[in-house]
Every structure is written in structure tokens, then in C-alpha cells.
Amino acid sequence: MGKVKIEIPRDTIIKRYLSFQHFERLIKNQSLYFSRFDKFEDHLEGGINRRNYHNISNSLSIFDLAMQKWPSVSLRTEEETQALNKSESEILEDTFTSILGPQKKIDGDAFLKNISSWLYANCWTDLGHECQAMWQLYGSSGSNCRHDNGCQECAKTLGNSVCIETTVGAIVDNLELPEGYNLTVQKIEYIDHRTSHFHEDDLVMRPYFSKALHFSYENEVRFMLWPESNDIKFSYKYKQSTINNQDNQQLKLKNLSRFIHRVILAPPPPSKISKIQKLHMERFGTELGVQDELSNRYLKSKVEKLFIATNLNLKISESDLIQISPKDCYTV
Structure with a gap:
């Protein structure tokens, strides 16, 4: 494991x-x-x-080396050739530590x-x-x-x-x-x-x-x-x-x-909340009882049936987003 x-x-x-x-x-x-x-x-x-690219990849160093080696070999001294060969070896062997272990920077890209x-x-x-x-x-x-x-x-x-x-x-x-x-x-x-x-x-x-x-x-x-x-x-x-x-x-x-410690039910869509509140106010003249009407009973029933079918007994809560603000003495 x-x-x-x-x-x-x-x-x-x-x-x-x-x-x-x-x-x-x-x-x-x-x-x-x-x-x-x-x-x-x-x-x-x-x-x-x-700014961390150079820590993973040495592609820029490879480009630089290629540019230095581009002129004809005959134009370089033996010391210059040895220095370039040493740089090439270092580039090929340079590594970085990764989540999957050591990697070569030449494979960084x-x-x-x-x-x-x-x-x-x-x-x-x-x-x-x-x-x-x-x-x-x-x-x-x-x-x-x-x-x-x-x-x-x-x-x-x-x-x-x-x-x-x-x-x-x-x-x-x-x-x-x-x-x-x-x-x-x-x-x-x-x-x-x-x-x-x-x-x-x-x-x-x-x-x-x-x-x-x-x-x-x-x-x-x-x-x-x-x-x-x-x-x-x-x-x-x-x-x-x-x-x-x-x-x-x-x-x-x-x-x-x-x-799972608790399952929270989604609130009704905002458009539905507004519609329920409007109809309730027209009928009763107060928002007392609106929160009960906003309860997601259909979804709660689906969740309960799923729990019964799978032998689960978990806490189900209504969304905090269905709470209402006080409009009169009945809703305080």
C-alpha cells in the first residue's frame, strides 16, 4: 500500500x-x-x-549550446571544443526531483x-x-x-x-x-x-x-x-x-x-423561491409558513428512498438558503 x-x-x-x-x-x-x-x-x-521553468527543463541551455556549436569546428580551439563537450555532458545528465522521482531536465518539457x-x-x-x-x-x-x-x-x-x-x-x-x-x-x-x-x-x-x-x-x-x-x-x-x-x-x-455526516438538500431555484413567496403573500398577507413551503420535499423523498434501498440512516438537512427575513411580527 x-x-x-x-x-x-x-x-x-x-x-x-x-x-x-x-x-x-x-x-x-x-x-x-x-x-x-x-x-x-x-x-x-x-x-x-x-519563473520556475528553468528548474524543470534545460531546453534554453540546449538552445544556447546549439548556437555556440553552430560555427565550423575548424574555427574553435581544442579548449573551446572540450568546454562545449563538457557543457553538453552536464546538460544531458542534469536532473530535478519530481513527484514521480528523479527526472532528467532534458525530459523536462x-x-x-x-x-x-x-x-x-x-x-x-x-x-x-x-x-x-x-x-x-x-x-x-x-x-x-x-x-x-x-x-x-x-x-x-x-x-x-x-x-x-x-x-x-x-x-x-x-x-x-x-x-x-x-x-x-x-x-x-x-x-x-x-x-x-x-x-x-x-x-x-x-x-x-x-x-x-x-x-x-x-x-x-x-x-x-x-x-x-x-x-x-x-x-x-x-x-x-x-x-x-x-x-x-x-x-x-x-x-x-x-x-457521510450529513446531507444538505439544494434550495429551490431562485425563480421558484420568488414565485412561492409572492403567491404565499397574496394568499395570507404574511410570510409566516413560507419557509415550510420552500422545503425541498421532492428531493428529500428521493434521498430517503435511496437510503432505504441501501440500508443507510443518515441525517438530512434543508438548505440555509431557504431562510426568510422578518417582514412582520409573525415572522420574527
Whole structure:
């Protein structure tokens, strides 16, 4: 079994928003889905900063050497030729330390292009409160929709998602780590890739727990999985790098009752909330009772049926986003 490293308190409460479809798959398969880094929306995922390029690749040194060797051999002294040959040997043997062990810098470009295909992540947030943006981005079957406004494919899934609440320790203790893989849990650091710079010693792990500032609203806690195999090859020669054909990893969960502490139901879509409030006010002249009407009973019924079918007894909570502000003495 590989190594497990937890860089965040085990009792940290974390949440994950997902569509009912994905939640149902998690429950029925009793497994946690890890996506490959190169499948993420963030194209900077798993990459390094511009200022750290020379720590991984010596391509610029190779170009410089090629320019020095370009003039005719007859124009160089024996000492110059020896110096160039020594530089060439050093370039060919120069290495850097990576998450997959020592690598040659001559293979650095291939490493940078391919390393993301060997890393997998399952992402959570440690925000202490619910997040409306998270419900919209990750709580529908059409997550991160890029369709036209009013997309029916995504609209029909609004209000039909859940948020799982648990702790870092509960996940680690219930994951069955596959043979030959390591797992690290860490908070994500949000950086500006154009200006930030990592110390050379940090390049083994830090780039894979860093994201662009544009995603800082996520407050991500990342569970990263990667192989400890020494058979993976990164080659500067065209099409000679090892290819990973495993698009994802699904890790079995030992005990769902211990893995999940609470399931939060999605609030109704904003348009539906407004409609319910308006009709209720027209009928009763007060918002007393509106919160009960905003209860996601349909989704709660689906979740309860799923739990009954899988012999689970987990806490189900309504969303905090259905709370109402006082309008009169009855709603104080």
C-alpha cells in the first residue's frame, strides 16, 4: 500500500456539492470518484510558474549550446571544443526531483506536458457556510454549463442536488487506497502564475496544490492520488513518453455511514423561491409558513428512498438558503 499524508487537521469539516445523479452513483457504487488533472476546466492545473521553468527543463541551455556549436569546428580551439563537450555532458545528465522521482531536465518539457495525466484529485471545500455559487456550479447535471442562456438540460437539474458534509479524517479512514498509489490531503493555495515563484524544494508537490486566483472562491481542500511507480517515462523524443489510459480512479468506501455526516438538500431555484413567496403573500398577507413551503420535499423523498434501498440512516438537512427575513411580527 502507498503512503498517506494529511496536511490539514483531521477534524476539518468539509463539503462537496454534486448533482443527485452523481450522489446516487456514489451511494450505489460505494466509491469516491477521482478525476484526472488534465480533465479539469482550469488549464493551469498541475503546471508550474513561468519563473520556475528553468528548474524543470534545460531546453534554453540546449538552445544556447546549439548556437555556440553552430560555427565550423575548424574555427574553435581544442579548449573551446572540450568546454562545449563538457557543457553538453552536464546538460544531458542534469536532473530535478519530481513527484514521480528523479527526472532528467532534458525530459523536462515532456514532464510538464504529461505529468497532469498521472495525477488524480477529489475536491472539497472547507467553507463553513453554504455557497450559492457552489450550488450553481457543481450542483447540477450540467455542472459548469457552457450552453446558451436558458439551457433546458441544466435548468431541469436546478434544485435537484445535494451537499455532502463530512470531515477530512472520515474520508481518509474510509478510503480503500489502491495498491501502488499514494494519497495526500492538503489545502489549495491560490496564486498568480505570472508573478509567483516557488523555491526549488517546493516543486515536488506545491504546484499540484496551487490554483489560479480566479478560483479562490472555492476554498478547496484537495485529496490527490498518484502512482508510486518508477516505470513512467517522460521522453524528449517524440511519442516516447509513457501514456496513461486510465481516465479516472474510483476508490471504494468502507463505510458510508461513517463517511457521510450529513446531507444538505439544494434550495429551490431562485425563480421558484420568488414565485412561492409572492403567491404565499397574496394568499395570507404574511410570510409566516413560507419557509415550510420552500422545503425541498421532492428531493428529500428521493434521498430517503435511496437510503432505504441501501440500508443507510443518515441525517438530512434543508438548505440555509431557504431562510426568510422578518417582514412582520409573525415572522420574527
